[in-house]
Amino acid sequence: MNTIQFKKIAILAALMALMAATRMHHFGSELHLPDASLAVFLLAGFLISSPLLLGALLLEAGALDYVAISYLGVDDYCVTPAYWFLIPTYAALWLAGRYYARMHQNTLRSLAVFTGVAFAALNVAFVLSNGSFYLFSGRNADIGAAQYAAQIAQYYLPYVSGAVIYLIPAVILYALFTRSTDTQTAS
Numbered sequence: 001m002n003t004i005q006f007k008k009i010a011i012l013a014a015l016m017a018l019m020a021a022t023r024m025h026h027f028g029s030e031l032h033l034p035d036a037s038l039a040v041f042l043l044a045g046f047l048i049s050s051p052l053l054l055g056a057l058l059l060e061a062g063a064l065d066y067v068a069i070s071y072l073g074v075d076d077y078c079v080t081p082a083y084w085f086l087i088p089t090y091a092a093l094w095l096a097g098r099y100y101a102r103m104h105q106n107t108l109r110s111l112a113v114f115t116g117v118a119f120a121a122l123n124v125a126f127v128l129s130n131g132s133f134y135l136f137s138g139r140n141a142d143i144g145a146a147q148y149a150a151q152i153a154q155y156y157l158p159y160v161s162g163a164v165i166y167l168i169p170a171v172i173l174y175a176l177f178t179r180s181t182d183t184q185t186a187s
Contacts, residue, residue: 011047015040016060018166023064024074034158037061039166041090042121045097046104046114054094058087080139085132089125096121106178111171118167122160130155 022036044053068074100117104110134140134148143151 008048012044012053012056015044015047016057019057019060020064023061024068024072034162034165036163036166037090038093038122038125038159038163039170041093042097042118042163042167043170045094045099046101047097049098049101054091057094058090061086061090077139078133078137080133080137082133082136085128085136089128089132092124092128093121096124106175114171118163119160122163126156126159 018036019040022033024032024035041054041057044057065074065079069076069079096117100114103113130152134145134152140148
């Protein structure tokens with residue numbers, strides 16, 4: 001196995017472990033970290049190009065949700081026909097990571113581009129997941145779209161910040177590892 005394959009496997013294992021360790025509690029609490037799934041899909045798209053990875057992460061997310069609901073007492077309120085729209089939600093994040101990977105450079109300007117791409121992708125994910133829940137869950141038949149939007153607005157900041165708390169350390173680690181690789185190559 002060459003070094004590049006080993007690095008990709010290590011990255012995949014770390015991302016899958018992070019999602020497994022955090023997926024049980026969406027926004028987190030004093031005792032639990034928030035769900036890292038949004039950041040995991042975005043980072044996976046950037047770091048590993050295989051579409052099979054997207055499928056593996058989707059299967060992992062579904063399996064983790066099944067275990068959480070069936071065996072760990074997590075509420076199944078969100079498991080409705082709208083649950084299937086997590087596939088395009090996570091795919092949008094993964095595709096944003098792929099998009100950024102094509103233009104990435106090890107510069108501060110590129111970091112600003114990543115920030116913009118990540119912010120846009122997180123907003124798309126928020127709209128896809130919450131919009132589909134409104135339209136297809138069957139749990140909001142008695143309220144209008146504007147009222148629903150006002151109700152879910154309270155979840156926007158925790159949704160985005162939950163991803164950002166994983167993206168910031170990931171960017172720092174990436175910068176450290178690529179810097180050390182660049183330094184070793186130059187020696």
